[in-house]
Amino acid sequence: MTCRSSRALQQRLESLASAGVTDLPRSRAPALPTAVVEPLAEGRPSESGREAALEIIRAEVAACRRCEALACARTNTVFGAGSAAARLCFLGEAPGADEDVSGVPFVGRAGQLLTKIIEACTLSRDEVYILNVLKCRPPGNRQPSPEEVAKCREYFERQLQVVAPEFICCLGTTAAQALLHTTEPIGRLRGRWFQHGAAHVICTYHPSYLLRNPAAKRDVWDDMKLLMARMGVRL
Numbered sequence: 535m536t537c538r539s540s541r542a543l544q545q546r547l548e549s550l551a552s553a554g555v556t557d558l559p560r561s562r563a564p565a566l567p568t569a570v571v572e573p574l575a576e577g578r579p580s581e582s583g584r585e586a587a588l589e590i591i592r593a594e595v596a597a598c599r600r601c602e603a604l605a606c607a608r609t610n611t612v613f614g615a616g617s618a619a620a621r622l623c624f625l626g627e628a629p630g631a632d633e634d635v636s637g638v639p640f641v642g643r644a645g646q647l648l649t650k651i652i653e654a655c656t657l658s659r660d661e662v663y664i665l666n667v668l669k670c671r672p673p674g675n676r677q678p679s680p681e682e683v684a685k686c687r688e689y690f691e692r693q694l695q696v697v698a699p700e701f702i703c704c705l706g707t708t709a710a711q712a713l714l715h716t717t718e719p720i721g722r723l724r725g726r727w728f729q730h731g732a733a734h735v736i737c738t739y740h741p742s743y744l745l746r747n748p749a750a751k752r753d754v755w756d757d758m759k760l761l762m763a764r765m766g767v768r769l
């Protein structure tokens with residue numbers, strides 16, 4: 535439903551209410567889009583096959599209006615970027631203003647810092663896959679609500695299913711808690727290994743936190759050294 539049709543519906547309901555109509559027949563709720571990731575062939579699927587599967591999900595996200603307020607306010611949905619065959623995925627929280635305009639995750643100041651962190655690990659953005667829990671920008675860069683995370687969860691879970699990384703690095707509390715289904719704070723999740731399906735998961739601070747607290751860069755670097763050692767990447 536568009537923002538305009540949403541307002542039209544509201545006006546129609548108000549006019550029915552003023553005419554004394556207090557109840558409406560219940561219609562069947564629209565089904566959520568079903569999973570479209572085809573069962574992948576035996577063994578590791580090809581990168582082009584994964585790219586095609588991601589494009590199908592990207593198109594669904596672009597049309598998604600499950601969070602009507604976010605859908606009305608967004609300039610672009612922000613899906614994901616990088617290699618569909620990446621060994622390592624970085625999972626962030628939600629798009630900010632720069633990402634909303636560009637449609638690309640992690641391109642603002644925090645994104646530039648993430649790029650530096652990736653490069654310090656001797657990797658490039660093209661070698662990893664970067665995505666967020668939420669695909670639409672929350673107004674004023676507020677934290678995503680639990681309801682929004684629940685509505686958008688299907689998309690990042692399916693992206694991870696397609697890319698099938700060996701390692702996932704959660705950036706910040708929202709990403710870590712959403713992926714790991716926990717309420718533990720990021721400070722207690724750091725420095726430990728978790729499992730998500732076949733992927734090994736590590737959690738660290740979000741780059742935007744580092745912009746506000748530069749002293750925490752040392753902790754993030756410790757986490758990256760742990761991650762690179764387990765990946766077999768020599769620093």
Ligand code: SF4
Pocket residue numbers: 595598599600601602604605611668669670682685686
């Ligand atoms: S945040 Fe996710 S679930 Fe909500 S409207 Fe955007 S794409 Fe849909």
